Amino acid sequence: MLNLASLYTSYLDYCQYQKNLSIKTLKAYRIDLTQFLVFINELDGSLTKKNLSEFMTSLHKRYQPKTIKRKMASIKAFCSWLEYEEYIQNNPFNRMNMKFHVPHILPKTIPLDIIETLLLAAYQELQGIKTSEFKELVVLRDIAVLELLFASGMRVSELCSLNSDDISLTSGQIRIYGKGAKERIITVTNSSVLSALKKYKVEVGKQVGFSECFFINRMKDRLSEQSVRAIIRKYVQKAKINHHLTPHMFRHSFATLLLEEDVDIRYIQQLLGHSSITTTQIYTHVSVKKQNDILSSKHPRNKLSIK
Known part of the structure; x- marks a missing residue:
């Protein structure tokens, strides 16, 4: 045997x-x-x-x-x-006959106004800091984490595994190692997001010195996925948001909102690091706003003039 x-x-x-x-x-x-x-x-x-x-x-x-x-x-x-x-x-x-009926569950997304409220709560927390340099570093890190989750659509595991040399704050290019060690490059172009990353990096240099890990915790070790979830919960509570938000919902929102802006699904596939377009196509079922736009502007019934 x-x-x-x-x-x-x-x-x-x-x-x-x-x-x-x-x-x-x-x-x-x-x-x-x-x-x-x-x-x-x-x-x-x-x-x-x-x-x-x-x-x-x-x-x-x-x-x-x-x-x-x-x-x-x-x-x-x-x-x-x-x-x-x-x-x-x-x-x-x-x-063996192995067929499974797996319920089709649509990914949960975060409305754009909720994301704005969450980010605003983090920036207001920063403005309220008067004396503590360490607390300033923590909040700058929190802002950079939230901004990058939404700006890049990366997985929380990918965010936590980022090293300092994976991010070019000059070009805005970020090297991400996804599932199966597949590498992809995402460019951050939004000036507010880049500013958040730069301010955090400068403060890390002042208080900690060089760190191989881009995002660090209080012990100066690599930030964990659990810590990222705790960061989100912290600002959800501060903003009095009546929703349960997770890191992966930022990824879903990133994809869905891009789709609503008419970005080709194959570009979204590359940005998310999906091996197959089939995985990305789930977002075509999520975009209710896109469906409404299409049906209100393209449906042939609108051309009929019946009184």
Whole structure:
């Protein structure tokens, strides 16, 4: 019988060092595969279609379709690797019917006036600082984080992983490393956003000196994703905004608002770092304003003069 526990470790090494997968993806693979191996070890420990089917049934009793789909995809990738490396002759997934009905959930966006209110609260917080240089640095960082999330549409993980040499404050170009270590360049052209980034960087230089990480926390370490969520919550409360906002909603808003301004969806795909246009096309279903504009100005019924 295969030593799946040992092969599982080798597979994760392959994913990390050869496929160069992100820390998040590796963590998900580790959780999903561990869960699967524990389950089949309670049966007979073999990698069979029957055991896979029973595991999938157990998942349906506990999780939503989207989570089940992800977990089974993790196991399928592992089995494909086993087959490619010739540890198994017959991949049990080849004879399985795996169709999932995943509800189509539209991404949540932030209305532009809410984004304006949020940013205004951060700038007002800065104006209220009188003596504390450290507090000024913190608020300048908060403003730079909020401005850059909306200006670039980058993922929160991408923002937190930015290094100082990834950002040119002269040209406004930002080098972003996305999923699968794919690199893309986004240019920030808005003068207010560039000014926020420059002021923050100058203050970091004065108080901390050179930092490899562009965004830092109170301990002068790299800013975490949890900290970015806390920054958003902080200004949501200060602005008395009655909405739950997340970093990813800035990304959705970035894409949707550009689409409403008639930006070609393929440009939006490149800006977001999507590998497939299919991923980006979800935003075509979100833009209610765009639908209204089209139907009010382009619908042929408007040409009929019936009284």
